[in-house]
Amino acid sequence: MQLNRIIALVLVAVCFVATAFGIQRRQADEAFSLKSIEKGRDRLELISIDGAITGARTGLNSAIAVRNRLMEIEDVSGIKGVLLTINSPGGTVGASKEVYEAVKKLTEKKPVVVSMLDQATSGGYYIASAANKIYANAGTLTGSIGVILSGLNVKELFTRIGVEPQTIKTGPYKDIFSPFRPISDPEKELLQGLLTSTYEEFVADVAKGRKMDVAAVRKLADGRIYTGTQAKENGLVDAIGTYDDAVADLRKQVRAKFNLPESTDLPIERGSSSFERFLDQLFSGASTNLQLASPLNSLIDAVAPRLLKNSSTGLSSDDPPILLLPSWYTS
CATH class of the missing domain: 1.20.5 (Single alpha-helices involved in coiled-coils or other helix-helix interfaces)
Known part of the structure; x- marks a missing residue:
């Protein structure tokens, strides 16, 4: 048997x-x-970023899949430009940075235009800032340039119900951000330094992508959210327009860059899925179940190794991740 x-x-x-x-x-x-x-056929490619940005590999529109596709397009001669649509509140630092760098590198060879939909805040704006041109609708929510690290303190609750946590650790910061006790002043100082370092890199990258003065970006980067109209006025986006407006502008940029005649059709299409993306999608159901069981751990496992590489802060993969998200989204 x-x-x-x-x-x-x-x-x-x-x-x-x-x-x-x-x-x-x-x-x-x-x-x-x-x-x-x-x-023998010139065209444009449509790539979308939807939802929170993490280092997870599941889904055709995951940050890693988007980054990989952007890198592939560099060597595809038939694809003359990319329209990147963003509808995201942001996400983790590492994943947002990966896509930002891929977009920035691609713009050196081919035009990349961003079309913002309902929202492109924090990490979503981080990625958009690397493009050649940004379109937003008047009511699009964007900006929220800043960094957040949040957690819970349930010590009082546990005391009331008679639960006493026990922790054995190898260093004073190993259980930093433990939900079972308040954060100490040295821990607050350490975490604030970590956030400040990440924030400064965020501001510098936006300034580089938008070709703005760092001081000017910093004035706008206090975490506040802007409408598309406000973002146009303060220089965070280039134009107010729809998806179709962004496509028309991308075609214009491509024809100018590659000296193509007006008669060139330049259709816009989504790229075909690779075998790796097929497997990601195939197993996404199982991964989702695991993430629902422990969403915070899944998020930490995805981003912590990248955040803490060569770090001397004492943080580990058991700590909450640094997020490029609006505070209202994390609450």
Whole structure:
């Protein structure tokens, strides 16, 4: 009986692997055919960032998938420009920075235009600031340039119900931001220094992307949110317009950069999914269940290693992540 179960499991595994490789082969053939077509066909590509920005690999529109696609487009001669639509409140520092750098690098070769939808705040604006041009609707919420690190103190609650936490640690900062006790003054100083360092990099990158003076950006970067109209007035966006306006502007920039005649069609399309994105989507359901069970740990695991690389702060992957999110979104 046990042998039959083992055989059945092996057969299921073989079928799955065969299916996966079959899909990979088919997509490789499609990609080859598409590249052959792209050599003689100029077009634009539409890429979207929706929802919170994290380092998670699941989903076609995850930050990592977007970054990877932006890097791929650099070497695809048929894709002459990118329209990046953003509808996001922001997210973690590492993931936002990864996409910002990918956008910035791509703009050196091809035009990238951003179209903001309902919101593009904090990490969402961070990414947008790297583009050649930013469009927003009049009522779009944007800005919120700042950094936040928040947690809970449930010590009093636990005392009332008779729960006494016990912690064994190897250093004074190992349980920093513990929900079972108040934060000490040295811990506040350490965390504030960490936030200030991240904030200064945020401001400097926005100034670089927008070609603005750092002091001018800092005046706007007190965490407040702006409407699209206000952002246009203070220089955080370039124009008030719709998705179609952004597409028309991107076509104009592409024709000027590559000396293309007005008769060139330049259709805009979404890119085809790679095998890696297929697997990400396939397993996204299971990952979602795990994240629902422990959303904070999932977020920490995704971003903490990048944030704490070469860090001497004493923070670990058990600590809350630094977020580029509006305070109302995290409360």
